[in-house]
Amino acid sequence: MVKRIKLRTLLLGGFITLLFVVLFIRMFTLQVVQGEDWHEKGVAKWVKQSQIPAERGTILDRNGDALAINAPAYTVVVSPKAIHGNGLEDMVVDGLHQVLGKNVDELKELVNAKDSKTGDYAKSKEVRNEGWKIDENKKKQIDQLNDKLKEELKKKKKGQETGLGLIKESKRYYPKGTLASHVLGYTDRDGKAVAGFEYMFNKQLEGTPGYLKYESDTSGDKLPNSNEIYQPPVNGKNYKLTIDNQIQYYIEDAMKEAFDIYHPISMTVIAADPKTMEILGMANLPTFDPNKYWETKNYAAFMNHAIKSVYEPGSTFKIVTLAAAVNEKLFDPNAKYQSGTILVKGTKKPLHDINKVGWGKITYLEGVKRSSNVAFVKLGTELLGKERLLQYIGNFGFGKKTGIDLPGETSWAVNLPGPVETATATYGHGVNVTPIQQLVAVSAIANGGKLMKPHIIKEIDDPNTGTKKVTPPEFVKQVITPEAAKETGQYLEQVVADQDIGTGRHAYIDGYRVAGKTGTAVKNINGEYDYSKSVVSFIGYAPVNDPKIAVLVVIDQPDNATVGGGTAAAPVFKKIVSQSLQYMGVPKSTTKQDPDGKKNTAVQAQNRPLAPDLVNKSAKDAEKQLLKAGIAFDTLGKGTTVVKQFPVKGTPLSPEQRIYLFTETDKTMEVPDLTGESLRDALDVLTLMKVGVNVSGEGYVTSQKVTSQNGKRTVQLTLRPSDAPDGSKDKDETSDADGKNRKSGTQTGENRQSTGTNQSTLGTTNGKNKDN
Numbered sequence: 001m002v003k004r005i006k007l008r009t010l011l012l013g014g015f016i017t018l019l020f021v022v023l024f025i026r027m028f029t030l031q032v033v034q035g036e037d038w039h040e041k042g043v044a045k046w047v048k049q050s051q052i053p054a055e056r057g058t059i060l061d062r063n064g065d066a067l068a069i070n071a072p073a074y075t076v077v078v079s080p081k082a083i084h085g086n087g088l089e090d091m092v093v094d095g096l097h098q099v100l101g102k103n104v105d106e107l108k109e110l111v112n113a114k115d116s117k118t119g120d121y122a123k124s125k126e127v128r129n130e131g132w133k134i135d136e137n138k139k140k141q142i143d144q145l146n147d148k149l150k151e152e153l154k155k156k157k158k159g160q161e162t163g164l165g166l167i168k169e170s171k172r173y174y175p176k177g178t179l180a181s182h183v184l185g186y187t188d189r190d191g192k193a194v195a196g197f198e199y200m201f202n203k204q205l206e207g208t209p210g211y212l213k214y215e216s217d218t219s220g221d222k223l224p225n226s227n228e229i230y231q232p233p234v235n236g237k238n239y240k241l242t243i244d245n246q247i248q249y250y251i252e253d254a255m256k257e258a259f260d261i262y263h264p265i266s267m268t269v270i271a272a273d274p275k276t277m278e279i280l281g282m283a284n285l286p287t288f289d290p291n292k293y294w295e296t297k298n299y300a301a302f303m304n305h306a307i308k309s310v311y312e313p314g315s316t317f318k319i320v321t322l323a324a325a326v327n328e329k330l331f332d333p334n335a336k337y338q339s340g341t342i343l344v345k346g347t348k349k350p351l352h353d354i355n356k357v358g359w360g361k362i363t364y365l366e367g368v369k370r371s372s373n374v375a376f377v378k379l380g381t382e383l384l385g386k387e388r389l390l391q392y393i394g395n396f397g398f399g400k401k402t403g404i405d406l407p408g409e410t411s412w413a414v415n416l417p418g419p420v421e422t423a424t425a426t427y428g429h430g431v432n433v434t435p436i437q438q439l440v441a442v443s444a445i446a447n448g449g450k451l452m453k454p455h456i457i458k459e460i461d462d463p464n465t466g467t468k469k470v471t472p473p474e475f476v477k478q479v480i481t482p483e484a485a486k487e488t489g490q491y492l493e494q495v496v497a498d499q500d501i502g503t504g505r506h507a508y509i510d511g512y513r514v515a516g517k518t519g520t521a522v523k524n525i526n527g528e529y530d531y532s533k534s535v536v537s538f539i540g541y542a543p544v545n546d547p548k549i550a551v552l553v554v555i556d557q558p559d560n561a562t563v564g565g566g567t568a569a570a571p572v573f574k575k576i577v578s579q580s581l582q583y584m585g586v587p588k589s590t591t592k593q594d595p596d597g598k599k600n601t602a603v604q605a606q607n608r609p610l611a612p613d614l615v616n617k618s619a620k621d622a623e624k625q626l627l628k629a630g631i632a633f634d635t636l637g638k639g640t641t642v643v644k645q646f647p648v649k650g651t652p653l654s655p656e657q658r659i660y661l662f663t664e665t666d667k668t669m670e671v672p673d674l675t676g677e678s679l680r681d682a683l684d685v686l687t688l689m690k691v692g693v694n695v696s697g698e699g700y701v702t703s704q705k706v707t708s709q710n711g712k713r714t715v716q717l718t719l720r721p722s723d724a725p726d727g728s729k730d731k732d733e734t735s736d737a738d739g740k741n742r743k744s745g746t747q748t749g750e751n752r753q754s755t756g757t758n759q760s761t762l763g764t765t766n767g768k769n770k771d772n
Contacts, residue, residue: 054207055463056172057236059184059197061245062278062458064712065692068184068198068290071173074139074166076100076131080113080121082163086156088149092164095145099138100130126167129294133171133189142166172198174290176694180248182304183241183282183406183456186290194293195302197241197456200407204460207236240459242278246687247271247549247580251281254575259285262558262568268305268435271576274443274541274550276473277452279404280580282306307409310432311556314521315371315503315565316539317428317438321380322368322491323445324392327484330383333365333491342374344381344423351377351423354520369495371503371518373427380426381419389426390416395479396441397451398433404454410434428521439552442539445492446515446547449485451476489515493544506570507540509578511588511652516540516573518565523557532561538569542577543589549580583687588651611659613649614642619663632658636672636685639663646688658684666690671715674701682717691715 059068076096083092093107113122126132134142142164149162172187185196193202210233251269259267271281284305288296296302303309325331340358341350353359353372367375380389393399399414412432416422424430436454444451453474460469480488492515496504503518516538523533536558541550553569553576560568609629614622619635622642626633631653644662647653658681662669666689674682682701686693692712697719705716 049211049213052210052212052231052233053170054209054233055235056187056191056207057205057238057463059205060238060240061180061243061248062240062280063245063690064240065245065714066175066712067180067241067243067245068172068174070170071135073133073135073169073171074142075133075169076127076142077165077167078110078125078127079123079161079163079165080111080125081123082161083111084121086153086158086161086163088152088163091149091152092162095148096127096131096164099141099145100127100134102127102130129189133169139166172290176245177291178287178289179245179252180243180281180283181287181290182284182302182306183243183279184290185407186293188293195407196304197239197406200405201239205236205239208234210234235463238461238463239457240461241456242273242280242458243282243456244280245692246583247576248281248283249693250576250579250583252283252287254572255283255285257575258555258568258572262555262560262563264555264559265557266300266303266305267556268309268554269551269572269576270306270435270439271549271551271580272439272443272454274446274547275452277440277443277454278458278473279454279456280549282456304406304408305554305556306435307404307406308434310410310412310434311535311554312431312521312524313428313433313438313537314519314535315373315428316442316517316519316537316552317431317433318368318371318376318426319442319445319488319492319517319539320393320396320398321376321384321389321426323396323480323484323488324384324389325379326488326491327392327449327480328384328388331364331379333368334363336361336363337367337375337378339367339370339372339374342377342423344377344419346419365491365494366501368491369498369502371495376426377423381423386416386419386422389422390414392479393425393431395451395477396444397476398431398437398441402434402436402440402454404436405456409436411437428519435552435554438537438539439550442517442541442552443550444479445485445488446541446550447485448482449478449480451479489544492517492540496540503564503566504538504540504570506566507538507574507577509542509574509581510654512542512578512581512586513544513589514540514542514577515544516570518570520564533557534561534564536563536565536568538565538573540573540577542581543586545589548584548586549577551576579683582684585646585648587648609653611645611647611649611651611653614645614659614661615649617642619661622661626659633661634658634685635661635663636689637662637664637669644688646684660685660688662688671704671706671713674704674715674717677701679717679719686715693717695719 056070058066058070061067078092083089089111093104093111096102096107097104110125110127113125114120115122146162146164149164150160153160153162171189172191174181174184174186183197185194185198187193187198193199193205198205210231213229214227251271255267255269267285269281269283270279272279284303286298286301288301322331338358338361339353340356341352343350351373353374358374359366359370362370362372364375364379384392393414399411401409401411411434414425414431416425421430440451440454453476455471455474457471459471462468493513495502495518496507496514496516499505499508504516507514507516517540519537519539521535522529522531523535525533535554535556537552537554539552541547551573553572555568558568609631612625612629614625619640619642623633623635640663642661642663643665646660647657653659669689671689671691672685674685678700679695679698683693692714694714694716696717699719699721701717702720703718707714707716
């Protein structure tokens with residue numbers, strides 16, 4: 001019996017010991033071996049982390065106008081459970097259909113959605129895509145719908161939960177719509193950068209989100225006196241671009257006019273400061289609105305041809321051949337050659353001018369002005385030779401990327417295997433270039449022979465540190481001497497100035513010296529040249545004596561196969577440059593170019609008085625002087641002394657041209673009432689005041705609205721044709737909304753008329769001189 005008791009005690013003790021050993025091993029495993037893992041899982045249970053989003057950086061134009069900002073947005077959500085609980089299904093579906101335009105069947109599916117786990121009606125569903133990140137206007141309409149639903153609930157004597165709500169978010173907003181869309185690119189509805197500048201600098205723009213960590217109870221509520229870790233977000237950097245909002249507007253406005261006339265596949269225009277290669281404007285047609293990118297079904301509309309497309313430039317490329325010959329001191333403008341056709345060594349088929357018969361034996365200068373292919377073949381093959389020609393083509397930047405700070409830039413290697421390829425390359429056939437390469441090359445001639453790297457970023461502002469970084473001009477190489485660049489520019493000026501034979505004569509701007517070159521390249525389709533399809537272009541800069549702007553205009557395949565670069569592209573150039581120079585405050589010159597290039601003579605145009613010096617005079621004395629001289633004027637502001645005038649003193653005045661007298665500084669002066677003015681006159685006033693302008697309609701100003709953002713004023717002008725109701729009204733003296741007087745007058749006190757100065761109409765001429 002005692003033995004049994006001892007045995008049982010021993011067995012029980014052994015079992016208990018074994019149990020303790022197993023428990024000890026398990027505890028050791030959990031606390032020591034797996035302790036760190038279980039600790040992390042525990043922390044995850046009681047430590048909560050909430051993300052703090054970073055603010056995406058803004059994108060501004062060179063003057064501080066907003067091009068891309070962050071705006072409040074709202075996502076529509078519905079609660080099927082609440083909607084069915086209150087019997088509001090039909091009202092919600094009909095209301096959202098009217099406000100958002102979403103399909104009724106899709107809305108019914110949302111309202112009837114059920115939870116996959118419980119089988120009950122779902123608590124919350126987002127209305128995608130029509131209700132995703134809607135703007136303030138749509139938000140107000142949703143609020144109004146909600147008010148109606150609440151009234152219905154009151155009638156039914158039920159609660160206030162309508163089942164319709166909004167989640168406040170943020171979205172990328174482009175205030176200027178389509179303006180500069182190919183430069184900016186866009187972000188999608190999830191905030192992901194997709195194209196353009198937004199994509200290229202997405203990492204810098206988006207910043208780094210922050211977070212807040214804290215300890216919580218099982219309900220997720222923060223524990224008192226718990227440890228808290230706060231990591232602030234690093235907001236994205238703000239970028240100021242080199243783009244000028246106003247010049248960009250001039251570009252796109254002129255492009256639309258030409259596009260409607262010629263209906264091409266596409267159009268591209270780039271404008272730059274040739275001294276620094278800051279891009280002042282860049283646009284393509286067709287285009288898209290980055291705020292509504294999903295509405296653009298044509299993929300080609302998203303293509304930034306300015307940097308991504310290659311094309312045979314045609315005669316605009318002759319600038320390289322000409323500059324090379326001048327730099328090598330091989331170009332004699334007075335030497336003569338036989339125009340018409342030329343047979344290249346080793347070939348049987350001759351190359352020819354646009355006029356196969358030619359113009360007889362003419363000087364090389366005349367050949368430049370007429371854009372003679374034969375002249376440039378002789379310059380490139382007989383005088384320069386293949387090796388030197390190829391060297392200059394490379395030096396001017398062709399065959400490699402320019403390095404512009406935009407995504408997707410392409411390039412095409414230049415290869416001249418034989419004598420025919422060398423000969424045709426001299427006038428821009430058989431070589432492929434990008435528009436940006438072309439503009440960089442002509443800018444090198446404008447700025448004294450310096451090849452500059454083009455850039456789109458003017459300044460980077462870090463809001464986290466307050467530091468700013470300015471992008472300096474980047475010199476690449478000296479491609480020709482300053483003397484050769486000046487001489488080349490003088491020859492290119494005569495292409496425009498000679499109104500008889502100059503192929504670029506339609507780019508002539510009265511009062512400004514313009515240098516340029518036309519181009520018409522037959523398109524190569526599947527290895528064969530199709531003479532019914534062409535790329536027409538014009539490239540140039542102004543003023544020749546002190547270049548402020550260089551512009552390239554490319555029109556791909558206009559529907560009229562008979563037009564050339566001089567007929568179709570040069571007028572676009574003229575409109576853009578004339579408006580831009582006036583906006584930039586560049587005074588007109590009294591110097592006229594001798595079409596024969598022998599001399600420049602300073603002469604005063606007949607019947608064109610010079611603008612008098614009125615700055616620092618009293619407004620009354622200035623007005624009396626102008627009235628006596630019979631010069632129309634506008635006095636702007638409340639001051640008594642003229643602090644600024646336009647045009648500046650000494651500028652030749654066109655017939656009926658008006659002088660603007662400013663009696664206040666741009667920042668303090670109220671925007672005058674422009675009702676009844678033409679768009680041209682309204683733009684004159686507002687651009688001189690450095691006020692941003694948005695325009696809708698055509699004709700005369702019928703209403704205006706002034707807004708201000710970040711200290712920058714913008715005026716929305718609404719226009720109607722002159723024969724429309726309230727389309728225009730005459731006035732000698734009117735009061736603006738703030739009661740400030742704006743005086744205008746002439747010698748006889750007659751009502752002001754729109755002069756239309758420098759507002760050229762684009763269109764075809766008699767078509768006699770289609771250039772090469």
